Amino acid sequence: MMSVSGIPVWKEYGYRPAIGSRAGETETVPILIVGAGPIGLAMALDLGRRGRRVVVLNALAFIPRGSKAICFSKRSLEIYDRLGVGDRLLEKGVVWEKGKVFWRGDPAPVYEFDLLPVKHQKFPAFINIQQYYVEEYLLDAIAPLSNVEVRWRHELVGIAPHAGGAKAEIETPEGRYFIEADFVIACDGSKSTVRRLLGLDFDGRVFEDNFLIADVKFDQERPTERWFQFEPPYPGYSSLIHKQPDGVWRLDFQLGRDIDKKEAIKPENVEPFVRGFLGDDIEFEFEWLSVYTFQCRRMRRFVHGRIIFAGDSAHLVSPFGARGCNGGMQDIDNLGWKLDRVLSGLSPESLLESYNDEATFVADENILNSTRSTNFMTPRTRMEKIFRDSVLELSRDFAFARPFVNSGRLSVAVPYSNSPLNTPDTDVFSAGPKAGATAIDAPLISDRGKTWLLSRLGDRFIALYFADDDAGAASLQADLGGDIQVVQIAQSGPATKSRLVDVEGLARSRFGAQDGACYLVRPDQHVAGRWLKADSAKIRRAHERACASQGGAK
Amino acid sequence: MSLKLDINTTAPDDIYDSLIRMHEGLDDEQSAHVNARMILLLANHIGDPAVIAEAARIARSAYAPDL
The missing domain is CATH 3.40.30.120 (Glutaredoxin)
Structure with missing residues (x-):
């Protein structure tokens, strides 16, 4: 596997000088997107399809091949479909709709769920697909658009906001140049450079438990379901398995607090977890290993004048629930048409304030769900553990306890229930989406x-x-x-x-x-x-x- | 529906007896688990999250301020 500075490479695009500017010069751009991950690229594609001129900056010169988002929700697929890449994702992805939860090695699940109770819709509840495929497909869809330019190895190093937008300073291998942008959209992830340069921060909680991701290739017949196990009969406090395309499986193990991360990630230390999960007689090879902790936090506001945050740069959740990347997709879906209307002069700039209202509302809902899942998965006190285990114990014998089992509440579109853009019902409907909810497929x-x-x-x-x-x-x-x-x-x-x-x-x-x-x-x-x-x-x-x-x- | 804080039973001694006997012969660890099971069973029976939140607030209030 090829790698650059320790980051494995999926596809190299390579540095190219900016078309419009040379070192020291200033270029004028209506929309500058910082970050070419799945959120930044989807944002660029949405605005590009509407005819907007967009420049996307990416500090790297390639799509990294690492373990990142894999679970893409029905709602995200519907958004990708509106952007023209839904069919390609569905074809490559692994479809799944069912989840099972196990406890202490009992082969009978304590809880099962079906994430798509309403069938006959174009997209399934979820597909699993490696994030690098999503990025590649988005880039392929962007390529024919002459009004969208993705600049690889162009790194944002400075930003000066003003009433009419912001002046960005960009570093390339050939020197620095400037962009005067009417709007900047920060899609540059959890360690957002834009956020740091503006001196902004998150509010919320940081969790201390450590989790290990092992993306592993092996040959074993298994159902295409999300299997989560509390207190498995092998190392780790919990485990999760997901199937990905290309014969890759995502294994996720809960390691506990106060561990040595550098030691934990060594293949010889990971092997007992994987062996415990798979048994002794199955050959496997590692694709990717990483140890992570997580936070459930967000910025107080996502709109700062004409600098707008979307995705992980604005909000963070635990991965259990797949609300990270899918939450970010809801952001750009919300922002694209509003920014387009404002730039056209069809709507006043105050429309963008409704992005702040709606996207922070969605982030709060995702953070609430994520925090509750984390509290169930990683009890902090003896009493929390007693309640958690009691739920699991009761679930074996009584149906009432099963919905209390929380191994992650999986991402669905969050309705904009209290949005100022809604016209509330005056007529009585027997069914159907209320104002703020997404239209349902048929x-x-x-x-x-x-x-x-x-x-x-x-x-x-x-x-x-x-x-x-x-x-x-x-x-x-x-x-x-x-x-x-x-x-x-x-x-x-x-x-x-x-x-x-x-x-x-x-x-x-x-x-x-x-x-x-x-x-x-x-x-x-x-x-x-x-x-x-x-x-x-x-x-x-x-x-x-x-x-x-x-x-x-x- | 709000949490009932006036008298709601004609058999208080029977109820209290059930609660005491639930713990008979158990050590503290076992009792803690049994209490949790009991609370979960009753919480589901009540079903209304507002009633449970109000009961939790009052139960906690003798030892700690509201969250």
């Missing part, structure tokens, strides 16, 4: 055959109109104007480009929609408002509120 028929509802939502405001009456749909479109596109969901009749047929009736039942109902869906596929009978005046008001026009945001 199979439909279009003029090109089978399709998915979510494939027709996103990138712009959509009025989802549940009706067979074509004249009504045409008149609604005429009333709503160009900024809202009507997508008609009919029960029968012909399918056209803007008329989809809900043959199985699943869209109607999932949205609790009677004939004539309408959902206004934001460009990030979250619901802005809904009505049992479409009313263009109400829809227009909800739209104004959702895009902060005419002071509607606050």
